[in-house]
Amino acid sequence: MKKKIALLLCITMTAMGIIGCGNSEESLATKGGSASKQSVVTIWHDGDDSIMQVIENGVNEALESDGILVKFEKKSGLTDQMKLYGNDEANGPDMYLYAHDSLGTFVEMGILAPLTDVIEESDYSDMLPMTIQAGNYKNTQYLLPVYFETLLFLYNKDLWEGEVPSTTEELFSYMESHTDTASGQYALVNQHSTAYNVAPFINGFGGYIINEQSVPGLNDEKTLEAIEYNKKFAALEADGDYNTVNTLFNEGKAAAIIGGPWLIAGIKEAKINYGIKSLSDFTLPNQNALSPYSGVQAIGIMKYAVENKKEALGKVLKEIANPQIGIELALNSGCAPANQISYDYTEVAKDEMIVAMRRTADTAKPMPNVPEMSVMWGPIESLLAAVNKSGQDTKEAASEYQKQAETAIQDMK
Structure with a gap:
């Protein structure tokens, strides 16, 4: 009954042009003046803002026509923030990007969804094996690797x-x-x-x-x-x-x-x-x-986000897994991409440091x-x-x- 009332209120207010419906959507004016709904995906991080901006720009450009907007939000002391808000749908993120060695702690808290709840294994099959291993906990893949260091x-x-x-x-x-x-x-x-x-x-x-x-x-x-x-x-x-x-x-x-x-x-x-x-x-x-x-920076998904934003989350993750994002990270921020196809790009292959880290990934082990x-x-x-x-x-x-x-x-x- 409550859901029906909420839906009626939402429809009424949308018709009046006052507000959009639900936490996952915002009402935006299109060029023609009509209202369209945009799904906003929030990603918490504790890293370099310029690196996150590269990812955000690439994903938002690719998904503009899908009505999906990614917003990175920096949170100091991310582990503590996740402990506070990891089960709080109203105040927590949809996903987070952080060092992989925190994974076990978050999984044991029960706040993460497996990666395959949103995308297929084939969507991240081009990632370096070491980076995939970093995001696996108790034989379940929870993290999509983005870049790494050694x-x-x-x-x-x-x-x-x-x-x-x-x-x-x-x-x-x-x-x-x-x-x-x-x-x-x-x-x-x-x-x-x-x-x-x-x-x-x-x-x-x-x-x-x-x-x-x-x-x-x-x-x-x-x-x-x-x-x-x-x-x-x-x-x-x-x-x-x-x-x-x-x-x-x-x-x-x-x-x-x-x-x-x-x-x-x-x-x-x-x-x-x-x-x-x-x-x-x-x-x-x-x-x-x-x-x-090796420390791997990777993205995890909050359990509560899957229920309401599964399709949007999947599209965002697929774009982040795109080798083009890895290329942009390498060229603009000096990051070693997790996607091994990114290294085929001529300018990336010329970077001595990135190539050395790619080589090291063959014998490196993810931090426990x-x-x-x-x-x-x-x-x-x-x-x-x-x-x-x-x-x-x-x-x-x-x-x-x-x-x-x-x-x-x-x-x-």
Whole structure:
């Protein structure tokens, strides 16, 4: 009965030219002066406004004739905002674009709809496998990947002598012969006690910080092997502090640095003649490539939005999945597209950094998206600091911090 009354009121007010009907539509005047209804899709984000503008412009241009308008809204502390409004249809978003590692938390809250509730698997079949994996939780695909980032090997062409090696053992030999800690000159610097920066070794050795079953692996045999191997590099990489290693590279006191695309602006400002190599191009002693973590920016759908806006949501997602959006993101914002077809475009294929990240996607692993990962950063980084800075026995320290991690996870329940 209430629905019938609401419908009658809506029809009456529309006829009077006063207001549109429902949360998903707005009354707009067409060129001819008559009223048309436009479905508005709201997407929350916590990223770079210029990147979102590229997506918004592309999608809105493509869907103008369909009467669909996408609006990106920036929300600081997006995770907290989603916890507050994830079940609030009146005040929450229709979709959100955010880092994939928050996925498990949102799914366990019961606020997300599977991607296949709105589009078909074929609609995102061109995405890089690693980016698809990032949006999968407990064998269900929840996220549409848009773009991603990984760590890279960045080097100063004016300081690096000869070719950059293709194995980590050759790299270490180069470091031994070109590092003079007494004078503050380094061959390579890295945040050697930061988990994200050591992950290429841990993953490459077959270890793990936490697995898909939310079991921490700090004392796993392969994790121990990786941490011990990283230790000898750490001894030649300054103190491993973020500001220290960046300053050393930008001041020409380090020939190379392991870092992400977020460092490029500072490197350019310092007028460094830099080159880029994918970490996937370095082979470990076990013949595996370095395997860094990747952060994937992806779109998820709110459950309540599917009921009223399914068709509009589907069209928006299909446009965002279009390789043209990836091309625009690459050319305008320096983003590495999730859609692998985007890399076929000539201008994208010329971008050294984007091509290196595309290459790295072949061996990179998405950061774990289980909720328990949130309490793992403390234990793993305490373990790395204990080994690299305090000289504690690796196995002994791993046992200690494995227990700390297990306790932290138990406390979440």
